[in-house]
Every structure is written in structure tokens, then in C-alpha cells.
Amino acid sequence: MSLYDSLNPQQHAAIEALYGPILVLAGAGSGKTRVVTYRIAHLLESGVDPSAILGVTFTNKAAEEMKERVQKLTHYQVLICTFHSLGAKILRESIYALGYGRNFTIYDEQDSEKLVKLCINELAHQQKLDAQHFISLISSAKNALQDPDQINPASLDELEKLFPDVYRLYQAKLKECNAVDFDDLLYLPVKLFKTYPDILDHYQKRWSFLLIDEFQDTNQAQYLLVQHLGSQHQNVCVVGDPDQSIYSWRGANIQNILGFESDFPGAKIIRLEQNYRSRANILEASNALINNNRSRYEKNLWSDRGAGEKIKHFTADTERGEADFVAEKIRYHYENHHISLRQMAVFYRTNAQSRALEDKLLLHHVPYVIVGGISFYQRREIKDILAFLRMVQSGMDFISFSRTINIPKRGIGETTIERIRLSAAQEGLSLMGYSTKLIEDTPLQYAVKLSAKQKEGLKSYVQIIHELKEISKACDIQEVVKAAIERSGYLEYLKGEMESYQERKENLNALVSKAIEWELSAMTPSLEGFLEELSLKSTLDETNSSYDKVHLMTVHNAKGLEFDVAFLAGMEEDLFPHANSRGSLEALEEERRLCYVGMTRAKEYLYLCDVRQRFLWGTTRIQRPSRFLREIPEEYIERIRPSFMSKTQFTWRPSQVETQEVTFIDEIDQTIPEEENEEPLDEGDAIFHKDFGVGVIRQIYEGSAGLTYKVLFSKDNRERSLVARLAHLKKLS
DNA sequence: CAATCCTGATTTTTT
DNA sequence: ATCAGGATTG
16 A cells, blocks of 8 residues: 555554554654544545544644545545534534524624623622623533532632522523523533433444544543544544643643543554654754653654754844844745745734734735634624524524614614513513514513514514525525625614724625635535534634735644744743743643644744733733743754844845735835925824824834834724834824 | 713633 | 723713
């Protein structure tokens, strides 16, 4: 079999044993994805039915990548999905046994929070309780598979006394809305399997070969899901690396990887220890770092890719200096090593750090893309339209009802909404069913009194939903989405807020495009399926990834990726390791694993940066270098002085780079003579900038590159420093 | 009772 | 800035 010749003996062993449980301990860069895809290929070659194979990953990105690679290798379609979409799939088919309808809605955190607040208000009357806190309590309870009755009251403090009641009511309300939350997607299937062995049996027979990726990040519910599905046939292959477990705060349990051996007796254990990714300097430095963790299984990753360059460590004065350094080094590698920008990445611990980096990259004309930043689907306008669509789908979904009923303004406020909810429940009707009766003047035992205006409004609302329902029966998804935007009068409603109208409108257009795209790609397109997909995907796919851009992301987001050049920014105490890990050895060790993940992403060049002074949490703080810097032996590190700072700063632009911001680069490059800026600008002036929109000048000062404006732009609330002679600023009013 | 205006907090990581 | 929560107004 020539296909497998390229594998090393350990990889080979992981692929050969088709039956029985296997635990693959795959170190960073040891060809894990390769093993999984080849294993699937081998299964198919041995005559296993493609529909009998189930691959489970942690992220959508990983699932898609693996699906694609299997498709390329074998030309078969194999079911590979995330834990959450697997849960959704199982529930769509079998949730009726738990008393929900199969067209249930999936609530995101915002939706859940609203519901939790309702519960708290109902139970705790005047008392003010922290909804966020209760949400996390509910989430951990579900991850630990605890029902409200199983909560130990002794473990609760004074403010948490009501927790079991809130949890119980919350769960009841979810059911009333025919909705499930994120955690339910794991929790309910396990419950289903426990209660109904025949349903479990069905799934055990359906998927007789399981492959689980990133096993170190599974929580209790996910683990039990795997255990249930695999307990009969035992054909379970799990792949993971305990050193890369970085989601314990979400309930991930490293012990799962240990427990595997006892739950699946006779499991074959295979270690992949050859790293094909990084240069030895990078790999050995990472090994040295992770060795500082006390609770850890010995492992020795090695690389034969040669020592490579030493890791560079740079200390900047401020976060702007740090960003300048990053931009400069990106330029250096791009020009001298001809490394494409997409092969370079900047990692940071917290999302907030991206601001300074973005500013400087823009200034230096370095094309970049932020991976997994602000979520597209969490934007208000998107959520509003989706809520309309959910009402079409279900009619019981209170959260979506209360979100949309007063859009546009119909004079129906919170109080009326709550009354409708209550009365509908008392009548035993769905929200839509009750509303229909109400406007038809059908005699009701519990009728909500409405003013003429409210009644008129409710009438038009019900009519819109009915119309959309008709359209959804007859038309494509994209037509329904378009209709939801048009019939609801949403654009007119948006015009009330002139500020962001254009942007929001564009987002809605993007939603329509997404619907078109989805229709083309899905095998059996349905509105239900479309909504489900959107609920489970937090970010809009970067379809423009064909552009050559530097990738910016949090270290968490970097897992599973690799780059020729990687920067770890903000290597400072209280930032990385994060302040919240102070005093907890476990949390600190997780930070260290996170740092390990970040470092091992780099193939050729790795930069670690820290800053003496950083604007953080509202103030400028003096920062100390991260302990992680000290934990890396000197021999692997080269310290860099800030002497490189040349005046080339503002002149570089990637020459053959194809970017979306072509116009931006071209325009900003034509330096305008200063006298053309006829209107003198002052601090406090409102200005308009071609690329950033409206802003206010916060400060004018003499910077290293000349007169500089510090401008706060309202579009994204970011402060950017603009060199006066390059900036196109028009004074407003 | 709804709509509008004001205040204060906001930043760890995410399916 | 934006969002949520609270007070005020109509």
C-alpha cells in the first residue's frame, strides 16, 4: 500500500489496528490530522461503509478541514462534525422522547441569559442576583450531568441558595419555548441515551467506528457521549495531547484521557513523538517550558528538521512599540525570505490586545485578518432577522418573540409581552396561536387587554409571520431571508439609527449571501437546517482567505494551526499568564500549556514580545516580563534590542500582495501637500476619514514621523494614530 | 405602560 | 463607544 509508505512506524500502528479502542497521544505537530484521515481511508479500503464512520472534532474549522482531506484522499463523504452539531443531529431525530418538538430552537448565551434573568425575576422578586454567575453554575451543572435535584445545597453559598430553583425553572422555560441551549446539545443526548437504551442501541449500530479529535478538551458530557456510543462495538479511536489541554475553564477534564484506558479496557496506546513541524530550537524551548508543569505525563517530542534560528525575544516600551516591531519583522521576512503573509501569525492572550496591533499593521500597510474576533451572528441586526425566522420555524420561542414583537415599534413593551406569555401558557397555547386568537377576538379565558394601537400592531406582526411561513413553504431559503428583511420593515426601522445604518445593511446583505451559499452546499436545504448551522457557527467563514494576509488571533484560536513565522505578543505577568490564574497552580499550568500551544505553532521563526508599559484595564500599567520567558533556557533565545527602528516605518507596502484594501493602499500613498489641508484641525474636531469614517481628534502631537493626529473613530470605537501629512481628513461641520 | 434619556461598567479564553 | 439597567417623561 504505497499510500501509507510515508508514515512512520507509530503512525502506521495507529492506522493499522482497525478494531478495538485506541488512544493516540499525539504531540504537537506529530501528524495527527494525517493519522486520522489515513485511518478513515484505511477503514473505507477495508470495506467499511462510509455511513458507519463518525468523526468528531472540537471546532467547525477542524471538522471542515478533515472532511475536505478525507474527500480528497478517498472521494467519499464521511460524517465529520463537532460535538455540538452531533448533539443537534441526534436531538433532531430523537428529542421527541424527552418531550420537545423536533423543530426546537438553539439558544446562544445571550438568549439563555435573557431567560435566566426572567427566572431570577420570577423567583427572587426584589433580590438582585448575578445572572452571569447563575448561567455559569447552570453550565457547569449540565457539563457534569447534574439535574436540578442533584445539586448539593451544602455546596452553595448565601447568594446561590436559589440556584436549584432557578435551574429547574430555566429548564422548564426552555422546554416551554421548545428551545435548547448550547450545553443541552451535549447534556440532553446523554440523558436520552441513559433513559432509552433502545435509542442508544440505534445509534450504536449506526456508527460503528468512532474517531475523536482533541480528546484532551472533552468535558464530562462529551466524554459520556463518546462512551455511550462506543461501549458496544468498542471501535473508538481517540486522539489528543494532554499538554495542549486549554479548555478546563469550560469543563474540559484532562482526566478523561486517563479514564479512557479504564473505560475501554485493553485500549492500545500509541505515542506520536516525532514533530514534523518546528525547528529543533523552537521545539526544545517549548519542551523546556512545558516541563515546568508538575502534573504531566512524560513525553519527549523531537524534531529532525535542524536547529533553525533561535527564538527572538524583544522588549518594547509600549504596546505600540511592540506592534511596530511585529510589523517591521513581518516586512523583514516577507522581503528577505519571501514568506507569504498567510504563513505568518500574531497571537495574543486577550482579544483586547488586537487593537494596538491592528492600528500599527494598518499604518504599515500590512494586510491582516482577524481570526475569530467579534462574531458576525451576534450582531443585533442579524439576531433580529434570525429571530423572525425562528418565529416562523417554531411559534413557541418566547425569546425570539419578545425580540421581534416590537420591531418596528408597535407599542408593545415589556409588560404586555410578559402578560401575553403568561396568558398563552395558561391557555395552553403557543405564543403565535394565542396571539392569533387574541386579534381575532376569539373568546378566551385569559385575554390580555390591548389598546387599539397594540392590537393593530399585533395583527400586523402575526400577519408578517404567517406570510413568511407561506413563503418558507414555497420558496428557497434566500427568498425567505430576503422576505423577512423586507416584510418586517426592518430597513426602515434601522434608519432610525443613522450612525450605523450602512454597516448594518451590509451585514444583512451578507446574511442573504450566506443563505444562498448554504442552499448550494447543503444536501437537503431547509430553513431549520440553516438556522441550526448559524447557531452553531460563531464566526462567518473567511471566504476571502485566498488573500494573502497576516493572521491575528488569540492563542486559543491558534490551536491546530501552523505558521512559518509566529509572534507571541504580550508576554507579561498578569497578561500571560493572565491575572486570573494567580494563586492557582492548576490555572497557571493551563496558562503554560496555552503558551506551549502558541509556541509550537511556529515552524521556522518564533518571536516573543513583552512590553514595559501597557494600557490595560483602563490604566497604564508597569508590566513585568512573563515568568514563561524565564522558563525557556537561554540557549534557545536571542534578545533583540530596539535599535532597528528605522525611518522606513511608513513607506513599506507589500508589492505583489493582492489585497482587498487595494484602494486604501493606493490612496494613502499619494502624499498630499500640507497646504491642501486648508482647514486647520484642532483637538476635539470631528473629522471624516476615507477608510475609517467619522471620528474625533483626541490629541495632536509631534510624533517620530511628523505631526500626528490621534483620532477616535466611532465606527469601531478605536483610536488610531494618523500621520498628518498622509491622512485624508475632512473637517466636519 | 412605552419610549426616551441618562448613568456606569466594560477586558480571558469559546463550541 | 456600546450595552444594560434605571429614572423620567408623555
